Amino acid sequence: MLCLSRRKTIACDTTATRPFFHSGRGLYEWYAGAKKINKDHNLNVVADFQAFARHVISINLVTFHPSAKAWFHDVQYTLMEDSKKKGYLEYRTHISFMDTTAANQTFNNNAFGRFTAMLKDTIDPSGILSTEKQGIWNSTVKLEKLGLGDKWSS
Incomplete structure (x- = not known):
């Protein structure tokens, strides 16, 4: 949004x-x-x-x-x-809905979320650029608050 x-x-x-x-x-x-x-x-x-x-x-x-x-x-x-x-x-998505966007990336065993996290880790390993923007997180971020837990682990 x-x-x-x-x-x-x-x-x-x-x-x-x-x-x-x-x-x-x-x-x-x-x-x-x-x-x-x-x-x-x-x-x-x-x-x-x-x-x-x-x-x-x-x-x-x-x-x-x-x-x-x-x-x-x-x-x-x-x-x-x-x-x-x-x-x-x-x-x-609007900034207010980024967590929900990340939590909704469940298609194909969370393939999209894992892929975007891998890109984010490569491009921004410290996680300082546009943190959580568009629901894209670094893999080091604790995803438990999204209810995803270990679902994104490779």
Whole structure:
């Protein structure tokens, strides 16, 4: 989720992608779930897909009044949980949701989380650059607080 603030509205987008090939049915199911969650919270849904040769990024844009910011976190967590159930990973996330993004990287025995931790260890062995950004952690970080424990061990 990336948020942009204007005087009268806040716009946030949730972007997610699957780590494997998409189907039209799968994209529609993601859209239908996001639409229902938005409608259940009296929000307008604006969804988009960016299609590339081997993957698709699904985007759910939500705009709301700044006074609704307090309850929007519940909406975001619901959207993230729905996406996770459908096999999607967060592609981009707000700093408030980085731990949840890391915890959701469970596809294929946590392959994505292990891979990004390995890259982070190689590029930033001290773990000082953009700590936990986009849910990417160094492998030395204690993951117990995410409920992952030994799941990321190689």
